[in-house]
Amino acid sequence: MQLNPDQQAAIRYLNGPLLVLAGAGSGKTRVITQKIAYLIQDCAYDANSILAVTFTNKAAREMKQRVSKVVNETQLQGLRISTFHNLGLYILRCEHKAAGYKSNITIFDDEDATGLLRELLLKKFAKDPKIIAQIKGHISRWKNELIAPDQAEKLAQAPWEMVAANVYVDYARYLHAYNAVDFDDLIYIPTKLLLDHEEILTKWQMRIRYMLVDEYQDTNHSQYQLVKLIAGIRGGLTVVGDDDQSIYTWRGARPENLMQLSDDFPNLNLIKLEQNYRSTTRILRCANHLISHNEHIFEKKLWSQLGEGELLQIISCKDEESEAYRVIAEITKHKFKHNTQFKDYAILYRGNFQARFFEKALREQNIPYKLSGGTAFFSRSEIKDLLAYFRLLVNPQDDAAFLRIINVPRRGIGPTTIEKLGNYAKQRNVSLLLAAQEVGVQQILSGKPLQTIKSFIEWLQTMVYKIRHDDAEISLKQLLQDIGYQDWLESTCSSDEVAKNKMGNVKELLLWVAKLLKQHNGDFADVVAKLTLLDMLENSEEDTEQNKVQLSTLHASKGLEYPYVFLVGMEEGLLPHTISIDEKNIAEERRLAYVGITRAQRGLTITFARQRKKHGGVIDTKPSRFLKELPTDDLQWFTPNSAASEENRQETGKAHLANIRELLAKK
DNA sequence: CATTAGCTGTTTTTT
C-alpha cells in the first residue's frame, strides 16, 4: 500500500520535533515503523541511536514485528523498542550507582506495594483496604508529578494528606532499603536522575539521537518529562497520538500533554492524519457520531475509501451466558458463509471477568481462541510464589519475596517466628534474610525454627551459585524439586485437576525463564525484573499467526485491528462502567467504546445482556446510552420481539447455536 | 503451628 502525502511528510520531517495527530486506523504505527526504516536506511542513523516507546508490551511487540518486516535484521541491531517502564528499568539498571541502588534491583508489583503500605499504615492508624488504596493512589500521583517525599510533606495541607505524605516518606525509605522499586519508580527515578545530573543527561542525549513515542495521549507528567529530557533542545522527536483514544487518565495519563508540546517546543510541527485505511464508512460514521458527544482538544474528521459496508448488528441477549453462545453462533455462521478464518474475529469487552463466559462457550464448541493479556497468568498464586523465589535469589533484601515464600511450602515458620525475626531485623536495620544470617539471631530464635531458617538460607545460597554456573533449565527444575512444590500443590489444592493445572503453569514459567535467560546472557536479575513487567510473550509470534478467535479487553485492544469485531456487554454499568458514570469520566468511557468500534475493519456486532449475575443475585440491566449515540440508519437491531430476525425467537443463545449447527449440517 | 469454619466486603481498565 502506498503512503499518502501526509504520511510521507510525517516520515520525512526531521527539522525538529513533530506531533502527528493520527486518528484511529490512519496508519500511525505504519508512520512510526516506516520512519524508523527511513532513519536507518536513508539517513544513516545507527539503529542503537533510535528509541521507540509505547505503552503496552503488546504494542511494543507488534511494532518490533512490523519494523522487522521493513528493515533487515543486521541493520536492526541495537534498536530499542520498549514500553516506558522497560525503558525506565533499562536506564535505572545502567545508572543504578548514581541513583543509589545496587545492581540487583527487584520490582515490587501492585500487591507487594500494597502489602508494604498496609504494614506501614498499621502503625499509624488504619487497616481499611479502601484507605490503603487511596493513599497508594496519592503516592502514585506524587510520583507521577515528580514530587519527592520530603516535598510532599511540605506541600500536604489536609490532615489525611499529611498522613499520606508521612507514609510516602516511610514507603520510599523501605523500598530503598529493600533495593526495590515500584512501577511508578521506574519512571520517577530515571526522570529525577536526568533532571539532577547534567552529565548523565548529556550521556543519554548523546546516546539517543531520535525518539519516537506512540500513543502519546497516554503519557503522564513524569513520562512526558522523561521524553522531553531525552529529546533535549535538539528535538529529535516524533510523537503520535489521538486525544479521542485517551483511555488511561485513571492512571495519570494527561491528554493535555498533546497541547503542552507546542509550548515546550516552539518550533513544533503538526501533521494530521485523517484518512482511515481500516474501516468501512458505516463503521467510521458510527465512531464519529459517538465521539462527537465529547469535547475535543483537536478537531478532526475521519474518512475512508473502503465503501459503505454492512450494517452494524445490535443484538439483545437474555443474559451473559446466552450472549456468549449467541456471539459464538454468529461467528460460526459468519465464518461458514464467508469462508473466513477464526483469527479474523475478535471479542472485545470492558472487564476481564467477561472473558470467562466466552471461554467456556468457545471451549465447548472446540473453537481455538487466544486470550490476550498476561495479567491473569501472573496473578496466579503459583506463579507469584515462584517469582518470589526468583526475586529472593536475585536480591536477599527483598523482604516482600521473603515473606511470601518463607513458609510456602510449609516449613513450620509461622507468624511468631516471623515477628521475632522482623523485630530483630528492624533493630539491626537490615532485611529479614540478612538478619537471619547474623550471629545475633540465636538470641532471638532457637530450636526448630532457627534450624529451619538456617538451612533454608544455606539452600538459597547453593541455588544462587547453581543458577549462575549451571544450565539454567536444570537449575530451575532442581529448585522446584528441592522445595517439593509439586507435592505441596497436590496436598493443598481442592482437586487433582487444579493441582495439575497449576503445575502446568509452573512448568510453563520455568520454560520461559530458561529461554529468557539465554536471551539475556544469563543475567538472572534482568530476567526476573522483566518478568515482573510481564514482558515475556515476546517470542510468541505464533499467537497471531495461529488461527484463533481473539479475546481482549478494550484497553488491551488499542492499536490493533480485526476484520470482524464483537463488542460485547454494551450495558449501562458495564460500558459505561458504574464507577465512571459521572460527567467527567463518562467521556473516557465513551472513548473506550470509540476505541472498540474503530478496531473493526469490515464488520461490527454489538451485543448486550438484559440480565447479568452480580454478587450472587440476578440484576436487570439496560442497554448502554452509547447505543443511542449511534446513527440509527447504520444499525440493524436484533431483539427478541423484533421482526428483523426469525432466528431470534430462540431466546437462549445455546438453542440458537444448536439451530445454526443444524443449518450448517444440512448444507 | 496448622487447619478449618464462618465471616467479611467486593468487582475496571495496566505497568
Place this chain on the structure above:
DNA sequence: ACAGCTAATG
C-alpha cells in the same frame, strides 16, 4: 459467588 481474612480448635 467468591476469595481472603479472622478466630477458634486441633
